[in-house]
Every structure is written in C-alpha cells, then in structure tokens.
Amino acid sequence: MTKGVNSAPTKALLSSKKAPRQTSALSGADKLEKYPLEVSALNPNQNQNIDEASSANAHITVLLDEAVQALAIKPNGVYVDGTFGRGGHSRKILAQLGDGGRLIAFDRDLHAIASGKSVNDPRFSIVHSHFAAMQAKLAEMGIKKVDGILLDLGISSPQIDEAERGFSFRYDAPLDMRMDQSGGKTAAEFIANTTEQQLAEVIKNYGEERFAKSIARAIIAERNDGRAITTTGQLAQIVAGAVTRFEPGQNPATRTFQALRIFVNQELEELSLTLPQCLALLAPQGRLAVISFHSLEDRIVKQFIRDQENRDDLPANFPVRAADLPQPKLKSVGKTIKPSAKEVKANPRSRSAVLRVAERTLVV
Ligand SMILES: C[S@@+](CC[C@H](N)C(=O)[O-])C[C@H]1O[C@@H](n2cnc3c(N)ncnc32)[C@H](O)[C@@H]1O
Numbered sequence: 046m047t048k049g050v051n052s053a054p055t056k057a058l059l060s061s062k063k064a065p066r067q068t069s070a071l072s073g074a075d076k077l078e079k080y081p082l083e084v085s086a087l088n089p090n091q092n093q094n095i096d097e098a099s100s101a102n103a104h105i106t107v108l109l110d111e112a113v114q115a116l117a118i119k120p121n122g123v124y125v126d127g128t129f130g131r132g133g134h135s136r137k138i139l140a141q142l143g144d145g146g147r148l149i150a151f152d153r154d155l156h157a158i159a160s161g162k163s164v165n166d167p168r169f170s171i172v173h174s175h176f177a178a179m180q181a182k183l184a185e186m187g188i189k190k191v192d193g194i195l196l197d198l199g200i201s202s203p204q205i206d207e208a209e210r211g212f213s214f215r216y217d218a219p220l221d222m223r224m225d226q227s228g229g230k231t232a233a234e235f236i237a238n239t240t241e242q243q244l245a246e247v248i249k250n251y252g253e254e255r256f257a258k259s260i261a262r263a264i265i266a267e268r269n270d271g272r273a274i275t276t277t278g279q280l281a282q283i284v285a286g287a288v289t290r291f292e293p294g295q296n297p298a299t300r301t302f303q304a305l306r307i308f309v310n311q312e313l314e315e316l317s318l319t320l321p322q323c324l325a326l327l328a329p330q331g332r333l334a335v336i337s338f339h340s341l342e343d344r345i346v347k348q349f350i351r352d353q354e355n356r357d358d359l360p361a362n363f364p365v366r367a368a369d370l371p372q373p374k375l376k377s378v379g380k381t382i383k384p385s386a387k388e389v390k391a392n393p394r395s396r397s398a399v400l401r402v403a404e405r406t407l408v409v
Pocket residue numbers: 104105106107127128129130131132133134135151152153154157174175176177197198199200201202224315
C-alpha cells in the first residue's frame with residue numbers, strides 16, 4: 046500500500062549541512078557522453094559504475110552478518126524485517142530462530158512480495174505494506190510486542206536494474222520511481238503537475254543539489270513548451286544541460302534522480318513515522334537496527350536514538366537533572382557500523398551504508 050499524495054519536502058526532517066564538493070566543468074553534451082550509463086537514483090555516494098551493475102533480479106545484502114548479529118536473536122523471539130527486498134537479512138534471521146520464533150517481513154514492492162512468497166517456512170509471514178503501517182498491520186495479526194526490528198533503507202538492486210522501474214538512466218525508460226507500483230504518483234506525474242518552486246525545493250532538499258533552481262527552471266520550461274517529461278533519458282538530458290559543475294566521475298543527474306526518488310516514495314517521512322512505532326513495539330531489551338544509505342536518513346535515525354537516550358546535557362545550573370526526568374526507553378548499542386573494505390570491494394553499492402543499533406530499556 047502506498048500513500049497517494051506526496052507532500053512538499055518537510056523542512057524539519059532536513060538540515061542543510063553540506064560537505065564541500067569537488068566539481069568538474071564539462072558541457073551538457075560532453076557530460077552525457079562521458080557519463081551516460083553510470084548512475085541512477087542511488088544516492089551520490091553510491092555512485093554506481095556500469096561494472097557494478099548486478100543481474101536483474103539479484104540483490105547483494107549489505108552488512109548481512111553485522112545487522113543480524115545486532116538484533117541479538119532470541120530463538121523464540123518475534124522479529125520484524127521492515128524491508129524484505131530479496132530476503133537476505135530475513136533468511137539469516139530465520140536461520141537463527143528456533144521452532145518457536147517468528148519473523149514478519151514487510152515490503153511495499155510487489156516484486157519483493159512475490160520473492161517473499163517463495164519462502165516456505167511456517168515461522169515466516171510477508172506483508173505488502175509500507176513500513177509506516179507496521180504497528181497497525183502487526184496489531185491486525187495480534188502482535189503488540191516484538192524482540193527486534195530491522196530496517197535496511199532505500200532501494201534494492203533489482204529496483205535499480207529493472208529498466209521499467211524508472212529509477213535509473215542507464216536505460217531510457219518510463220519515469221516511474223515508485224517502489225510500490227500499485228498506487229501513488231510516478232515521478233513523471235509529479236513533474237507534470239508541480240510548480241517550479243516546489244520542484245526546486247525537492248531537488249535542493251532531497252538531492253542537496255546546488256543547481257536545483259536552474260534544473261527546476263529547465264525542466265519546467267521544457268514541460269511548458271509542450272514536451273511532457275516522461276522518460277528517464279529525457280530527464281537526464283535536461284538536467285545535464287542545466288548543471289554546470291558536478292563531482293568528477295558522477296553523472297550530472299545523480300542528485301536530481303535521488304531527490305525525486307526520495308520524494309516520490311516519501312522516504313524520510315516514512316522513516317520519521319516508523320521510528321516511534323518501533324519504540325512502542327519493542328519489548329524490553331528488544332533491538333532496533335537501521336541501515337541508512339545517505340546522510341538525510343542517517344541524521345533522522347541518529348537524532349531519534351539520541352532524543353530517547355538519557356544524556357544529561359541540561360545546563361549545569363538547571364534545577365532538574367536528567368535522572369529526575371522520565372527515564373529513557375532506548376539506549377544506543379556500540380558505535381555506528383560501516384561495511385568493511387572487503388565488503389565495499391565485493392559490493393560497491395554498500396559503500397555509503399551506516400548501521401545504527403539501539404536497545405529498548407527496561408523502563409515501561
Ligand atoms: C535495500 S532493500 C532491502 C534488501 C534486503 N535487506 C535484502 O537483504 O534483500 C530495501 C527494500 O525496502 C523496501 N522499502 C523501502 N522503503 C520502504 C517502506 N517505506 N516500506 C516498505 N518497504 C520499503 C524497498 O522496496 C526494497 O525492497
């Protein structure tokens with residue numbers, strides 16, 4: 046299930062700290078010629094080379110051992126995989142569960158659901174839903190508490206590599222970008238109906254693109270000239286003409302594609318709505334493990350965990366101490382975990398992954 050309406054970028058979800066970028070100055074035509082096939086709506090740090098493209102239905106699971114280990118699986122526990130994908134994490138969780146254990150997996154993508162249906166295991170259920178409906182869906186199944194929740198955010202390799210999904214301009218395909226193709230608006234529909242200002246905001250806030258205004262202007266000018274923007278190739282070409290500088294080795298449309306993908310799928314809103322549900326669902330000592338692929342989502346996870354922790358950062362002269370306040374329900378576990386050099390070499394798409402882990406405290 047997908048929400049049908051896309052809202053404008055939520056400023057509160059975002060902040061604009063940017064790392065300085067190196068840039069390259071090529072003409073629009075040169076840019077497309079030099080980088081025609083390299084990237085998609087992956088985030089810019091996942092800048093993907095054609096050599097990295099995987100076969101159409103394969104997904105190499107990122108931080109497989111680390112994420113499942115972080116859940117500290119209890120053999121008879123109840124676990125949730127909020128992002129089934131092709132089930133790499135789910136299979137490993139099932140392998141660690143005993144006969145009394147249970148795993149409920151979610152995905153909003155119908156291909157992922159079809160893949161999940163092939164898992165023949167009585168301890169396993171797959172639910173077609175966005176994960177922001179997790180608490181309600183679990184309640185329908187009579188589940189109020191769980192022992193661990195995993196979110197492996199973003200898109201899967203099959204979504205990128207299947208041309209018709211419209212995430213990638215390695216192919217010229219319909220400009221779709223919906224993870225859930227059973228509902229909601231496509232990127233092409235959004236572009237057909239948005240204003241230049243809203244489009245610029247989306248590209249700036251979700252793509253952290255410095256040329257957002259020029260790109261939005263070029264897209265809307267094309268549209269207003271009667272040429273609907275309906276394909277990935279068309280969009281990539283317009284963007285390439287509007288971007289004057291970009292990171293070496295990166296397609297000029299990378300940030301715009303990332304922004305539209307995040308917007309179309311309401312990815313940051315989904316995450317912000319889901320983290321409090323995870324807190325409510327976790328039983329004492331239950332674990333939350335979240336793998337993020339760009340700083341916009343990692344910032345939300347980091348802030349959520351930090352807000353739940355008992356950090357006595359009240360001013361020294363403040364009459365109340367943290368110990369006097371309601372006690373925290375979550376504590377972070379260890380430091381952030383990133384893929385090893387070996388994993389990044391084997392799967393370059395993993396390079397921007399960050400795993401954060403937190404545990405539900407005993408406080409009711
Ligand atoms: C990175 S892949 C997960 C890969 C998986 N861990 C594996 O090992 O195969 C992310 C998956 O999460 C799904 N997804 C992303 N956001 C979602 C959301 N808000 N609700 C449900 N599924 C979502 C995508 O459709 C995609 O299949």
